[in-house]
Amino acid sequence: MTSIGVLGKEWGNDERQQWFNEQIIKRSYQDEVISQITRLKPYFTVHQYGALTLDAQKYPLFALKSKNWNKEKKTVLITGGVHGYETSGVQGALQFLHNEADIDTNSYSELFNIIVVPCVSPWAYETINRWNNKAIDPNRSFYANSPAQESSLLITFIAGLDTDISVHIDLHETTDTDNTVFRPALAARDAIEQKSWDIPDGFYLVGDSLNPQIKFQKAIIKAVKAVTHIAPADENSKLIGEVLEQFGVINYAGRELGLCMGLTDATYVTTTEVYPDSLKVDDENCIVAQVAAITGALDFIINESAYSLIKNKT
Numbered sequence: 662m663t664s665i666g667v668l669g670k671e672w673g674n675d676e677r678q679q680w681f682n683e684q685i686i687k688r689s690y691q692d693e694v695i696s697q698i699t700r701l702k703p704y705f706t707v708h709q710y711g712a713l714t715l716d717a718q719k720y721p722l723f724a725l726k727s728k729n730w731n732k733e734k735k736t737v738l739i740t741g742g743v744h745g746y747e748t749s750g751v752q753g754a755l756q757f758l759h760n761e762a763d764i765d766t767n768s769y770s771e772l773f774n775i776i777v778v779p780c781v782s783p784w785a786y787e788t789i790n791r792w793n794n795k796a797i798d799p800n801r802s803f804y805a806n807s808p809a810q811e812s813s814l815l816i817t818f819i820a821g822l823d824t825d826i827s828v829h830i831d832l833h834e835t836t837d838t839d840n841t842v843f844r845p846a847l848a849a850r851d852a853i854e855q856k857s858w859d860i861p862d863g864f865y866l867v868g869d870s871l872n873p874q875i876k877f878q879k880a881i882i883k884a885v886k887a888v889t890h891i892a893p894a895d896e897n898s899k900l901i902g903e904v905l906e907q908f909g910v911i912n913y914a915g916r917e918l919g920l921c922m923g924l925t926d927a928t929y930v931t932t933t934e935v936y937p938d939s940l941k942v943d944d945e946n947c948i949v950a951q952v953a954a955i956t957g958a959l960d961f962i963i964n965e966s967a968y969s970l971i972k973n974k975t
């Protein structure tokens with residue numbers, strides 16, 4: 662439990678500043694993310710869509726777009742690092758781009774316009790945090806006049822694109838620190854009772870309860886199952902307190918909760934959840950699982966009637 666503030670009293674600016682002062686840089690956004698983006702520049706168009714005012718030079722924000730852009734093709738958005746501590750989301754997005762760059766023909770870029778935002782929250786990536794520097798959760802802040810700069814800048818960037826996004830895959834993790842660090846901090850910040858849950862051992866998906874796309878989610882689970890294990894439901898047929906919609910899938914009201922998955926009006930939307938603390942996986946397996954989720958989603962669109970239906974919307 663965090664010692665910041667007074668028990669039963671919500672944090673004010675002083676407590677948030679104290680929390681910020683206690684954070685430590687633990688890894689390098691430049692070395693682990695920007696350096697990879699630089700290597701990908703020959704293969705993708707790189708857009709800087711903003712920078713964090715905390716340190717604009719240190720924390721520029723980047724999106725990469727496929728170069729063979731065509732308005733006749735449908736657009737796929739992949740986001741990672743909305744929560745900076747969820748490492749495989751960032752590295753999985755980058756690995757997908759590297760895989761695309763290694764293939765001259767028959768790549769997904771031939772069929773789709775692809776936009777990848779690999780690290781939405783770079784300060785949180787460096788400090789391995791769920792929150793941004795103002796103790797705000799960006800993944801509860803995707804709405805008009807958002808208080809989270811990470812969210813508001815991405816909203817503005819996506820809104821300014823002259824394209825309809827048809828598929829959005831948001832890459833996340835569920836970690837043991839959700840219960841040991843981040844939920845206790847949330848309880849202290851908001852002066853609420855801490856609610857913990859059993860962390861699922863394995864991969865799962867969060868669909869949109871207003872647009873669940875059951876076959877789409879099932880196809881992703883099947884693809885990921887080939888590379889890593891899927892989280893079983895608990896004794897109450899739930900994952901993280903939510904009723905199972907199907908094997909490995911729960912649903913949230915994405916837009917109502919201000920989640921990144923509610924950012925667009927995409928027909929096909931999912932949020933991945935990797936469990937990096939499992940004894941059955943390592944860092945590389947977590948990254949591979951994220952890439953498998955992306956390719957499984959795109960293969961579903963290509964192989965099913967879904968692709969022709971999406972294409973006919975132009």
